[in-house]
Amino acid sequence: MDMQRLGKKQELKRNFRVLSIISFMCLMMGTWPIAICGTTGGLVAAGTGGLIVVYISSAIFYCTMVASIAEMASIAPTAGGQYHWASEFAHPKAQKFISYVAGWLLTTSWLVGMASGFFLIGQLSQACIQAGNPDYVPQAWQVWLFVVMFSTAGLIANTVLAQYLAILEIIAAGFFIIAFAANIIIFWVMAPRNSASEVFGTFTNGNEWPNSGFGILTAQISVLFLLIGSDGAAHLSEEIQDASVTVPRGIMGSYLLGAVTGFIVLVTFCFAFHPDALDSPTGFPFIQVYVDTTGSVRGAQALTAVLILLIFLGGANFMASASRQTFAFARDGGLPFSRHIAKVSDSFHVPLLAVGLAFIVPILLSLIDLGSTVAFEAIVSLQLIALFVTYLVSIGTLVYRRLYGPALPERRWSLGSLGMPINILALLYGFFALIFIVIPSVPGPTLEEMNWAPVIFVGILVFALVYYFAGGHKTYDGPVVLVRDQSDWKRSG
8 A cells, every 4th residue: 555655566575574674773773783893983082971971862862863764754665765755745846856866865875885884894804803913914905805705795695595684684683682692791790890980970072172062072973873774674665564664663663772782882881991992903992892801812803703793784784775775766767777777686576786786886985995095984974974964854854844735644653743843853953963974073184184075975966966957857757756645735835
């Protein structure tokens, strides 16, 4: 019935249920594994107490964005996600253009995110080797080979094993839970612990911003990388049974589980963390914390290998969501060669070329690191900016629809009377967080320290607009033209 209202043909198999999609999302977001290996910037910027406070406040306010996404996913459970919602909720005169821009940014964000995820796994693999071999000299091309290896494994998971993905998610979730418990127990039992006053009372302005409070708030970037990605379930909507209620439950359930487990691990890690670990030759302080906790390099390598496996499983899931979003935008004619990208394989029952793009993009982008680390980091940082903008665009059009348009379509998961306040709070927080996403991490940055992601973001926008006016507007009408019962917009003039 949902697909009929949206005017889409059901081409993908619906293998996911509530438990499997929550497992899928928890693995993909990887909140607690990243809380261990990806919070160095936040610890430097704010100290342990500052990072914990920023985590709690950001998780609460960001939840309004997640709740808004969940309700939109119930209204229109489609792989298109944000760009489809913008198309359906924006004013008819602006629907086509706004959704087109959102679609390009969304596609870019998810494909670029593939590069950052697999590149991190490659770096962790190299660091794991270095931890046990002090004479080993890391080479950039070795990280690229790891990216190729893990990307290939992700490709296999999303093609050959695609029909078993829902079952595999539940099995992987068991490993996810065991690994969580193991890390917590090892830290609680074996780690030399800081005092509670040190952990919760250490607030620093490590990047030396003129205003200490502002400097502590810059730790928000580390926190957001732990929490983002809740729209991933929406892009799997067409493969989820009873999607209009299962998807929002999966979005909210996985976010709450991720936020809580991430908080537990973050606080636990802060009790074991010490500033000397920042000098770890591996470039990852958590590995030194593992060594000090277990008293063994081999133990630290084993625990790091567990994180690598968990982040890889999340990366494979990320590839699934990225490919489905790319498939959806191509299906609506938004990309070059859309007809081919949107074709679903009769053998694998997945959009094979879209999966191929999600496979090849991280491999190609990772090659940039061989020439310029600054350029590569700028490109992967683009993910957070582009994704946040699509959240703001879709929620913004939802608020506009509530204020000026016809009543929203019926939905089976609703925020009820709290919908508008939550949407507005989500917009306010989104613009607030975006400030910290686009600024440099330090005041007075050098060329190497400068945040070049906004520049690349503008470049992507320019390219999308050029393509749109050069011919894209002829092939892209926006998904709303196929939606049945679009309602009457006369109230908005």
